[in-house]
Amino acid sequence: MIPTRAQVEAEIERLIDFLNAMDGDSDFEAEPAEEQHDTEADLTWTSGMAPGWFVIAENARRKTDRRA
16 A cells, blocks of 8 residues: 555654654754864864964964054
């Protein structure tokens, strides 16, 4: 027997309700795994020395502060 559209919709709703009951979040989306070459690490520094992008930005900020 082939289910009707209404039966399929009801089953989908039932399964969505089941998933929501499992994790408690109706908008849950699994987070992608962080990649090894994550660029966020480039935006921080742990060596004690400021990275080049920060030095350039700070120098530009100081130049505009002097002109004001």
